[in-house]
Amino acid sequence: MAATENDEAAKERTAHKARRVLTPGHITDEGIADLQERLGAYYQSGPYRLVVTADDIRANAVANGDLNPLFNDAEYAVKSRFGSLIAPPTYVDLVKHYTATGIGGLPGVHAFHVGNSVEFFAPVRPGDVIGPTYRPWKLSEKAGKFAGKMVSIDCEIVYRNQRDELVAIAHGEVFRVVRESARSRGKYANQKKEPYTDEQLKQIWKVAQNEEIRGKVPRFWEDVQVGETLGPIVRGPLRVVEISFRNWAGGGLLTGAGGMVYGGHFYQFEEYLRRPGLAEVEENTGVMDHPHRGHWEESFARKIGVPGVYDIAVQRTAWMTTLMTNWVGDEGWVRSVNSQFRLFNVEGDTSWVTGHVTGKRVEGNLHIIDIEISCTNQRGEVSTTGSGSTILPARAAGAVVPS
Amino acid sequence: MGETINRDLTAAAIDDARELIGMPLRRRPQYTSASTESLLRYAKAVGCRNAIYSDLAHGTLKTPWAALLGHPTSIFGFDNTIIAPKLPGIHTIYGGVKMEWFRQIRAGDSISASAKLTAVTEKVGKFCGPMVLQESEVEYFDGSGMPVARAYPRILRTPRNSAQAAGKYAGIQRHDYVGEQFMAILDAYRAEKVQGATPRYFEDIAVGDQLPTVVKGPLTTEDMNLFVGEVHTPYFFKAFVDHMKKHPADVYWHTDLNMPDTWDASLQQDAVARAFGFPLAHDTGIQRVAWLECMITNWMGDLAMLTLLDVRLELPMLHADTAWLLGEVAAVSIENGRAVAELNVRCENQRGERIASGMAKVELPSRNFAVTQPGLKVPEWFKANE
Numbered sequence: 001m002a003a004t005e006n007d008e009a010a011k012e013r014t015a016h017k018a019r020r021v022l023t024p025g026h027i028t029d030e031g032i033a034d035l036q037e038r039l040g041a042y043y044q045s046g047p048y049r050l051v052v053t054a055d056d057i058r059a060n061a062v063a064n065g066d067l068n069p070l071f072n073d074a075e076y077a078v079k080s081r082f083g084s085l086i087a088p089p090t091y092v093d094l095v096k097h098y099t100a101t102g103i104g105g106l107p108g109v110h111a112f113h114v115g116n117s118v119e120f121f122a123p124v125r126p127g128d129v130i131g132p133t134y135r136p137w138k139l140s141e142k143a144g145k146f147a148g149k150m151v152s153i154d155c156e157i158v159y160r161n162q163r164d165e166l167v168a169i170a171h172g173e174v175f176r177v178v179r180e181s182a183r184s185r186g187k188y189a190n191q192k193k194e195p196y197t198d199e200q201l202k203q204i205w206k207v208a209q210n211e212e213i214r215g216k217v218p219r220f221w222e223d224v225q226v227g228e229t230l231g232p233i234v235r236g237p238l239r240v241v242e243i244s245f246r247n248w249a250g251g252g253l254l255t256g257a258g259g260m261v262y263g264g265h266f267y268q269f270e271e272y273l274r275r276p277g278l279a280e281v282e283e284n285t286g287v288m289d290h291p292h293r294g295h296w297e298e299s300f301a302r303k304i305g306v307p308g309v310y311d312i313a314v315q316r317t318a319w320m321t322t323l324m325t326n327w328v329g330d331e332g333w334v335r336s337v338n339s340q341f342r343l344f345n346v347e348g349d350t351s352w353v354t355g356h357v358t359g360k361r362v363e364g365n366l367h368i369i370d371i372e373i374s375c376t377n378q379r380g381e382v383s384t385t386g387s388g389s390t391i392l393p394a395r396a397a398g399a400v401v402p403s
Numbered sequence: 404m405g406e407t408i409n410r411d412l413t414a415a416a417i418d419d420a421r422e423l424i425g426m427p428l429r430r431r432p433q434y435t436s437a438s439t440e441s442l443l444r445y446a447k448a449v450g451c452r453n454a455i456y457s458d459l460a461h462g463t464l465k466t467p468w469a470a471l472l473g474h475p476t477s478i479f480g481f482d483n484t485i486i487a488p489k490l491p492g493i494h495t496i497y498g499g500v501k502m503e504w505f506r507q508i509r510a511g512d513s514i515s516a517s518a519k520l521t522a523v524t525e526k527v528g529k530f531c532g533p534m535v536l537q538e539s540e541v542e543y544f545d546g547s548g549m550p551v552a553r554a555y556p557r558i559l560r561t562p563r564n565s566a567q568a569a570g571k572y573a574g575i576q577r578h579d580y581v582g583e584q585f586m587a588i589l590d591a592y593r594a595e596k597v598q599g600a601t602p603r604y605f606e607d608i609a610v611g612d613q614l615p616t617v618v619k620g621p622l623t624t625e626d627m628n629l630f631v632g633e634v635h636t637p638y639f640f641k642a643f644v645d646h647m648k649k650h651p652a653d654v655y656w657h658t659d660l661n662m663p664d665t666w667d668a669s670l671q672q673d674a675v676a677r678a679f680g681f682p683l684a685h686d687t688g689i690q691r692v693a694w695l696e697c698m699i700t701n702w703m704g705d706l707a708m709l710t711l712l713d714v715r716l717e718l719p720m721l722h723a724d725t726a727w728l729l730g731e732v733a734a735v736s737i738e739n740g741r742a743v744a745e746l747n748v749r750c751e752n753q754r755g756e757r758i759a760s761g762m763a764k765v766e767l768p769s770r771n772f773a774v775t776q777p778g779l780k781v782p783e784w785f786k787a788n789e
Contacts, residue, residue: 050440055433065640195661198404205648208641234640237662240671241637244628264626265450265619266592273589285723286580290625296671297624348660 025108025277027149027178035105035153038136043103045133047095054126056094057087063246064088064318065235068213068325080330081403087124089168089334090321092159093314096132098172099155103136106151107277109176110304113313114152117338118170122161123403129162137171151176191307193348196237200378204350207234214329221360221367221394228357230327230371235319236350236378240309243347244296298347308346316341316351316384320373323353324388331393333402335368339386343377351375351383358387366401367394405656405663407678409563410492412525412533420489420537421523428488428518428539433634434480439510441480441633442473448629449474449693450619453597455705459510465600466705467776473508474700475552475709476693478543482516483634483689484556486539491652494680495666497688498536498557499715499761505550507708507778513546521555535560557715563680572682577723578753580621588725591618598704605735605742605769612732614746617698620725620753622686627670627722630690637667655679686720691759695748698728699763703744706768708778710743714761718752725753733762741777742769 049056054074061071069076070086077085098116124130138154153174159167196204211233262271272279272288279288294301298309317339324334345351352375359370368389375384391401410416434441439459446457454461455472462471487495508514522538541554580588596615638646647654647663654663655678669676669684676684692714699709720726730748737743743764750759766777775781 050443051438053436053438053440055435055438055441059433059636062636062642063639065642067641193659195404195659197661201405201661201663205644208644211641236640237660239637239643239662239664239668241665241668242639242643244624244671245632245635245637245667246639263447263450264629266452266595267447267450268623268625269589269592282577282723284579285577285621286585287621287623287723289623290628293624296628298672348657348662 025106025178027106027109027151027176031106031109032139032141032151035103035136035139035151038103038105039139040135040137042133042135045131047129047131048097049095049130052087052091052124052126052128052130054085057085057091057124057126060091060094061088063242064090064315064322066318066322066325067211068322069215070325070330082123082125084125088318088321088325089120090118090314090318090337091124092118092130092132092168092170093317095130095159096134096157098157098170098314098317099174103153103155106176107275109178112175112177113341114173114175115338115340116170116172116313116317117336118168118317119336120168120334121166121402124161124167130159130167131161133158142175149178188305188307188344193308196378201237204234204236207232207352211326213326216330218331218393219327219329221369221392221399222396224357224360224369224392226357226360230355230357230373231323232352232354233319233323233326234350234352236345237348238311238345238350240296240347243309243311243315246312246315301346306344306346308348310344310346311349313339313341316345316375319351319353319375320355320384320386320388323355323373324371324390327355328390328392331401333391335389335391337373337386337388339384341384343381343383345377345383349383350378352377355388365398366391367396367399368392404661405654407654407656408492408652410490410652411562412490412493412535412560416490416493417523417525417535420520420535423488423520424523425519425521428486428520430482430486430516430518431636432481432516433483433636435513435515437473437477437480437508437510437512437514439471442471442477442508442510444629445474445477445480445633448626448633449476449690449697450626451697452595453697453701454599456700468507468509470507470509470511473510473512474693474696475502475504475508475712476689476696477508477633478502478504478514478552478554479634479689479693481514481543482518482541482554483687484539484541484554485558485635485687485689486518486520486541486556487537487558487560488520490535490560491650492563493535493560494563496559496561496680497716498559499713499759500554500556500689500692501711501713502552502554502692503711504552504709506780508551512551514543514551516541516543518542532561561680563678572677575682575721577683577721578621578725580753584753585621588618588620591616595701597701600705602706602768603702603704605744605767605774606771608732608735608744608767610732610735614698614702614730614732614748617694617701617728618725619690619694619697619728621723622720622725624671624684624722627684627686630693631667631670631687634687634689635667638665681719681721683721685722688716691716691720691726691750694726694728695730695750695759695761695763698730698748699746699765702730703765703767706777708766709763710766711764712761713763714748714759716759718756718758720752720758726758727751727753730763737774740773740775742767742771742774
């Protein structure tokens with residue numbers, strides 16, 4: 001080994017020993033200024049996925065708990081107005097995750113995905129290649145109940161397909177939070193695991209097994225009433241495998257949040273060593289593991305102040321979109337979904353996703369229904385607020401629905 | 404309250420399992436086609452350092468296969484060979500598998516598999532009393548029905564006896580890598596050799612040659628996420644409710660939440676792993692087969708082809724354990740005009756315990772013009788250059 005390689009190895013040994021002690025990052029003025037300078041600039045254009053395959057479409061649908069035949073059954077979908085299997089609209093979250101953690105900055109400062117809004121312009125089919133651009137959009141300082149001083153970062157992702165057609169636009173908002181202060185502020189300090197009663201479970205299973213997918217029968221815009229309700233659909237009680245293998249069952253070079261996948265074994269360690277502050281050493285093994293393992297490992301979740309393994313925000317956006325794709329039927333189109341994540345869902349939590357129609361309007365030849373959507377857990381808490389808009393077929397002449 | 408169902412091995416249950424022998428089994432493959440992406444993902448998941456599986460340009464333009472190749476064990480994406488039907492409430496231990504390959508897996512291949520149980524045999528195990536061995540055969544075909552590979556998995560079924568297991572495993576913790584241990588592993592990664600584009604000629608190898616050691620580990624939760632995603636889909640939400648109602652003994656009940664869950668949670672959660680007879684969250688078993696394949700394919704070079712790998716798993720591999728993959732050339736011969744190396748391979752953990760062992764056969768390129776190139780199918784009437 002050359003002299004410089006010996007020095008490098010020695011430095012790594014020292015750095016590794018130092019990392020056995022948990023050292024949280026800090027939100028500094030310099031760190032914020034550095035991030036401010038990145039706004040509007042394109043970062044990391046390029047997808048996490050290559051060609052869309054039928055396998056990956058079906059896997060994504062299955063992992064969302066979405067059994068819509070448009071996304072699962074090619075024989076059925078070929079006969080629909082789309083002429084092929086299509087992906088759930090939120091498939092794009094696998095091409096590029098909605099959050100801004102990819103711009104880096106503020107090392108050791110954790111990131112929580114707090115909200116997003118996504119607009120859908122064209123379907124995604126097997127054989128398509130989706131290419132994203134990604135840039136940070138807006139930055140602001142905030143103070144919250146959960147964790148003291150925080151920085152909020154909004155980013156914009158534009159997805160196009162291989163015909164350069166606009167497929168979707170997403171905006172994702174992330175809060176950057178110092179880990180130690182997250183734990184000590186204890187928003188969730190009193191939350192305990194409560195066992196379900198057998199009656200509660202039966203109720204949940206009944207809603208799950210009766211989930212309605214409208215399918216072939218058109219829902220005409222004229223027939224919809226303001227105040228009309230959607231769902232509920234139910235997702236839970238949430239199991240760790242439904243979180244950690246959600247992205248993987250969707251396939252792809254993505255797990256956890258923020259697209260931070262380097263690969264198995266050597267590739268992880270190489271990346272963690274290359275970027276100090278990215279991953280902490282597990283105290284009981286002396287080995288680094290994924291910085292987002294709060295999504296599948298309870299001890300790490302608790303370390304950062306969350307009372308259990310917590311779900312991935314894009315899952316919830318997908319569930320809220322499923323509420324709408326179930327409702328609009330094969331002839332309708334989900335135009336947009338917006339989500340604000342107020343509370344974590346942890347292992348064991350159940351979400352009832354419900355909606356109601358808040359508006360009916362016409363824009364040119366698009367007949368639009370606006371919907372307010374929320375997710376409520378088994379404690380009666382609203383974990384997610386949000387909305388969406390849909391385009392329905394109409395009896396009126398000239399009505400258009402995107403396909 | 405939901406209760407996890409543990410059952411005994413009864414004659415009736417074993418007879419019921421035998422009824423399935425020979426019948427096509429309903430399986431849940433991850434993939435129906437080997438896309439460029441799925442093959443690259445698999446390569447990433449096993450921490451592959453070999454360009455032929457991880458670099459699109461290399462395989463396509465610099466090898467006679469003229470394509471991105473899939474790892475031979477990427478075939479697990481089409482059937483993961485974890486075949487343990489019937490015997491509800493009885494623990495499943497992956498015992499090992501014999502795998503044969505008839506051609507390379509390439510990006511763009513459609514592959515489907517059909518699986519059937521071939522034998523159900525009662526045994527008495529050294530460590531766990533009465534057991535049943537379930538043996539199966541999986542055939543993998545391409546889009547035109549031509550065989551790609553075959554696998555013969557061996558699965559052990561034993562009563563869970565979780566209380567007993569809890570006693571046996573009390574105090575077992577994740578390995579703590581103190582001092583230089585983790586650095587030694589990083590050094591081994593940096594030293595990992597891949598034969599790659601330089602052919603390893605049959606004439607240049609000898610019985611007793613050691614294969615360069617490969618390390619995979621310490622096993623992290625992220626490694627599990629990546630690999631499991633390529634070979635297994637859990638039941639999600641409604642699909643889980645449907646499955647649970649049909650197969651209540653497949654369900655693990657979390658006592659703190661009174662929440663049902665499945666065996667695959669033991670790949671990530673210690674409490675579930677203990678209920679299914681392991682001390683801690685653990686690997687899938689087939690990962691060790693995949694890693695042994697990595698060691699062999701690292702050694703054999705771009706022109707060679709792996710035709711047989713037969714692995715027996717001996718001890719569990721737990722989270723934070725490290726697998727050291729070792730092998731040597733056991734025999735060399737010309738078989739039917741092909742140059743074949745037979746290898747003995749094994750896997751040892753960080754405590755020096757052997758956790759897997761087996762053998763493999765590799766066709767190698769030869770400078771001798773009379774030898775047929777690895778993997779090349781020739782018509783019967785073909786005569787090689789003399």
